[in-house]
Amino acid sequence: MSDRKYAILGDIHSNLEALNVVLEDAEEYGVSDYVCVGDIVGYNADPVPCIERIRGISAATVQGNHDHYCSNTVCLDDFHPLAARVVDWTRSQLSAEHIEYLRNLAYTARVGGFTIVHSTLDMPEKWGYVFDTLEAEANFSYQPTALCFYGHTHLPVVFDKHRGVERRPYRKIMLELGRRYLINVGSVGQPRDGDPRAAYVIYTPRSKEVELRRLEYDIRTTQSKVREAGLPERLARRLELGR
Ligand code: ZN
Numbered sequence: 072m073s074d075r076k077y078a079i080l081g082d083i084h085s086n087l088e089a090l091n092v093v094l095e096d097a098e099e100y101g102v103s104d105y106v107c108v109g110d111i112v113g114y115n116a117d118p119v120p121c122i123e124r125i126r127g128i129s130a131a132t133v134q135g136n137h138d139h140y141c142s143n144t145v146c147l148d149d150f151h152p153l154a155a156r157v158v159d160w161t162r163s164q165l166s167a168e169h170i171e172y173l174r175n176l177a178y179t180a181r182v183g184g185f186t187i188v189h190s191t192l193d194m195p196e197k198w199g200y201v202f203d204t205l206e207a208e209a210n211f212s213y214q215p216t217a218l219c220f221y222g223h224t225h226l227p228v229v230f231d232k233h234r235g236v237e238r239r240p241y242r243k244i245m246l247e248l249g250r251r252y253l254i255n256v257g258s259v260g261q262p263r264d265g266d267p268r269a270a271y272v273i274y275t276p277r278s279k280e281v282e283l284r285r286l287e288y289d290i291r292t293t294q295s296k297v298r299e300a301g302l303p304e305r306l307a308r309r310l311e312l313g314r
Contacts, residue, residue, distance in 0.1 A: 073276045075183065076101055079256050080271035081108030081222035083125070084137065085161070086260025086310075087117035089269040090124055092288040093259050100273055106182050108222035109135025109189030112173065114261055114306050116296035118161050121260075122169050134176035135189040135222065136198040141165065142173035153303045160302060183276065185218040192219065200224050204236045207253050211236065218252050220272065226264050227257030227272075227283050240264075246279040254281060260293075267313035 078097035083090050097105070107130040112118040118141070125132060139145070140158045142165070147155040165173075178195035179188045186192070191199040191206070192213035200223055201207050207230035210219075229241045232251040246252060257270025264270075268285040275282075294307040 073183065075103045075276060077104045077106055077183070077274040077276075078102040078271060079106045079108065079187070079220050079274055080130075080259050081189070081256055082110045082135070082225050082258035082260060083107070083121050084110055084113050084258070084260035085115040085118040085121050086269075086293050087115075087120045087124070088290070088293045089260045089286075089288045090121055092286050093269050093271050093284075094124065094128065096284060096286055097271070097273070102273065104182075105130035106187055106220070107132040108187050108220055108256060109133045109176070110137045110222060111135070112141050112161050112165075113137030114157055114302075115293055115310075116300040116302060118164050119166075119169060122165075122172065126172070131180055131182045131187070132176055133180050133187050133189055133195075134173065134178055137161075138173040138176060139196075139198075142170045153305065157302055157306070160300065181216070184216060185220065185274075186214060186216045188219065188221050190221070190223045198223070201230070201253065201255070202226070204230065204238050207232075207238065208236050210253055211251055214251065214253065217250070218246065218254070220254050220256055220274075222256060222258070224255060225258035225262060227255055227270050229254045229281075241281075242283050244281040246281065252281075257283065257285075261310065262313045265313050267311055 141161045230253040256272040297307040
């Protein structure tokens with residue numbers, strides 16, 4: 072039986088202050104392995120330091136939609152103008168090597184005995200969302216392992232499949248044999264569940280425990296960096312609202 076302890080984090084979105092607090096907490100917790108469910112960049116003002124930190128901890132990482140848009144010459148005409156501005160700005164910050172790194176991230180990965188994906192397992196490159204039990208049900212039919220972690224919605228929630236599929240918020244989950252789980256790990260850098268604290272998950276296979284961690288970080292600093300970079304004010308504001 073594995074003695075590993077995984078920190079599973081995602082939707083960092085160039086928020087270095089939140090990422091630093093999360094990684095400190097994980098280290099104190101005695102985490103052995105880091106896993107990232109994508110969207111290292113986008114929205115906030117520290118794309119390069121966030122990429123460097125994720126690479127520095129050798130996190131098993133999958134690609135998010137923002138990682139994709141910022142590392143490919145996707146036409147931005149169909150984008151919300153605010154979103155397009157941030158993608159353009161982020162692209163301008165990245166070196167050829169950072170772009171190469173983001174572009175080469177896989178869409179899904181198997182880590183230990185579980186699966187990770189940013190969006191959905193059926194067509195991860197379409198960037199669909201899993202919000203409700205119907206969407207989760209569809210995802211379960213493509214899920215090769217009993218346990219899968221994902222991101223993209225920025226809402227920490229567990230879908231638990233035994234007779235039917237149940238959806239619920241969580242703080243701690245004890246995984247039970249014979250059930251299947253699809254777990255959203257929340258967002259490090261732009262939480263949207265009304266709680267502005269950074270979110271990530273610790274998974275301990277030996278005790279079958281999944282724990283959601285929430286951590287205060289220096290939101291003011293992140294906000295002033297967003298403003299200094301000339302990024303939309305709305306992006307700075309939403310951090311303190313957790314929306
Ligand atoms: Zn995201």
